[in-house]
Amino acid sequence: MNFFLKIFAAVVLFVNFAHAADANENIVSHTLDNGLQVLILEKHSMPVAAVQVWYNVGSVDEPNGLKGIAHLFEHMMFRGSKNFGPQEHFKLIQEAGGRCNAYTSDEKTVYHERLPADKLDLALRLEADRMANLILDQNVLDTERQVVLEEYRMRIENDPIGSIEKDVREFLFPSNPYQYGPIGKVDDIKKFTVKDCQGFYKKYYAPNNATLTIVGDVKAKKVIKMVEARFGDIKPSQLLGRPKFVFVSNQVKALNKAKTELPVPVTILSFYTAGARDKDRAALEVLLNCLNNGKSSRLWKSLVNNKKVAEYYTGEYIEGAEKGLVILAAAHFQGLAGKVEKGIWRQLDEMKTKGPDANEFAKVQNQIRAGNTFKKYYAENLASSIGFEQVIRGDYKHFYMLDEEIEGVTREDVIRVANRYFTKENMKKIYFEPRQPMFLAQLAGLIKSIF
Numbered sequence: 381m382n383f384f385l386k387i388f389a390a391v392v393l394f395v396n397f398a399h400a401a402d403a404n405e406n407i408v409s410h411t412l413d414n415g416l417q418v419l420i421l422e423k424h425s426m427p428v429a430a431v432q433v434w435y436n437v438g439s440v441d442e443p444n445g446l447k448g449i450a451h452l453f454e455h456m457m458f459r460g461s462k463n464f465g466p467q468e469h470f471k472l473i474q475e476a477g478g479r480c481n482a483y484t485s486d487e488k489t490v491y492h493e494r495l496p497a498d499k500l501d502l503a504l505r506l507e508a509d510r511m512a513n514l515i516l517d518q519n520v521l522d523t524e525r526q527v528v529l530e531e532y533r534m535r536i537e538n539d540p541i542g543s544i545e546k547d548v549r550e551f552l553f554p555s556n557p558y559q560y561g562p563i564g565k566v567d568d569i570k571k572f573t574v575k576d577c578q579g580f581y582k583k584y585y586a587p588n589n590a591t592l593t594i595v596g597d598v599k600a601k602k603v604i605k606m607v608e609a610r611f612g613d614i615k616p617s618q619l620l621g622r623p624k625f626v627f628v629s630n631q632v633k634a635l636n637k638a639k640t641e642l643p644v645p646v647t648i649l650s651f652y653t654a655g656a657r658d659k660d661r662a663a664l665e666v667l668l669n670c671l672n673n674g675k676s677s678r679l680w681k682s683l684v685n686n687k688k689v690a691e692y693y694t695g696e697y698i699e700g701a702e703k704g705l706v707i708l709a710a711a712h713f714q715g716l717a718g719k720v721e722k723g724i725w726r727q728l729d730e731m732k733t734k735g736p737d738a739n740e741f742a743k744v745q746n747q748i749r750a751g752n753t754f755k756k757y758y759a760e761n762l763a764s765s766i767g768f769e770q771v772i773r774g775d776y777k778h779f780y781m782l783d784e785e786i787e788g789v790t791r792e793d794v795i796r797v798a799n800r801y802f803t804k805e806n807m808k809k810i811y812f813e814p815r816q817p818m819f820l821a822q823l824a825g826l827i828k829s830i831f
Contacts, residue, residue, distance in 0.1 A: 415588025429596035430759035437584035440557035448564015462513030497597040508610040586617035640812035662785035663793035
């Protein structure tokens with residue numbers, strides 16, 4: 381065992397031993413009559429309370445004409461409700477010594493607070509009031525619409541990486557709920573009406589479409605009474621259920637081309653995969669960590685350090701409940717796209733035939749387990765992990781099995797999963813050409829392509 385593996389093993393041994401003290405702690409699950417599911421984990425070593433409301437709504441739920449409205453709500457939900465004024469949510473949480481925020485993704489929207497445990501009821505009052513009594517008028521809409529449009533300009537129009545992400549989505553998910561992502565579509569955002577917002581709010585921001593996770597120095601029985609008092613009278617909505625999403629890979633051309641504001645080309649190979657609820661999820665996590673996790677990963681070392689055909693490499697994974705997408709991206713000088721693609725396939729083929737070597741396999745398993753364990757030392761991370769397991773994976777009880785799942789993965793599993801997804805038939809390639817290529821970058825690319 382080399383030095384780094386010994387360090388990892390020692391870390392994992394330590395954190396597992398430390399975590400063993402919490403082995404008897406269990407998540408308490410309680411569902412209100414109106415459908416709100418409450419998941420509570422008592423952590424008396426943490427003098428705080430993390431409160432998170434996970435709504436089963438994201439960009440995939442937006443109909444045509446309303447692309448970006450879930451993200452707009454992320455802003456409007458802080459603009460005031462019946463009993464609290466604009467931005468008062470932030471102000472009260474901060475005055476209590478806490479912090480709060482929200483985020484939206486394809487399949488979920490999460491509103492979260494962390495504050496001293498004895499201030500828990502404040503967070504519950506604020507969340508319940510905006511779940512039942514959000515103020516949605518023309519002034520709120522117009523104000524937050526401008527904020528969202530400015531965010532769009534900053535993250536997409538003035539950011540080459542954001543622009544690439546937008547193009548990748550449009551190439552890979554044509555006429556699919558994943559096409560635009562949470563940032564939405566400018567033409568739609570400009571046309572949202574108050575009536576649109578009220579309809580979306582009434583349908584999705586309801587107790588039977590939410591999971592409330594609470595972690596910290598709290599007593600579950602007392603918390604349930606507090607939640608019943610704050611949320612119990614809120615009416616459920618009429619939900620029809622989220623439709624199944626299908627990624628139709630043959631609907632997309634094998635090769636797409638686009639322009640980028642970056643000074644060098646970018647080559648992207650993408651692969652459709654199973655999602656978070658698939659039995660191969662853990663093996664896929666190990667495989668992707670071998671390929672992508674930092675500068676000691678296979679693809680960084682191969683493309684950037686050893687072969688020097690790329691200047692930068694990154695791998696991303698968009699993980700949905702039912703489907704996922706792996707993106708392998710390299711920025712390189714002109715003339716090297718072919719060598720970059722061959723370099724990626726060389727590593728993929730090696731994974732498909734030999735799998736990770738023993739040291740690499742042990743290192744990655746330890747990295748994932750250490751990451752899982754360290755997350756359990758922060759109330760917010762615990763609340764996030766429990767919410768993710770319930771909302772995206774379908775059952776909070778997976779939370780107890782994260783290490784087991786990783787420990788159960790074999791090198792043969794990694795080989796099998798690599799063969800399942802990383803095929804030429806399942807691959808889509810996107811090549812981004814600089815809109816204004818730099819002469820020196822072109823010259824460097826010419827030289828590197830020769831040698």
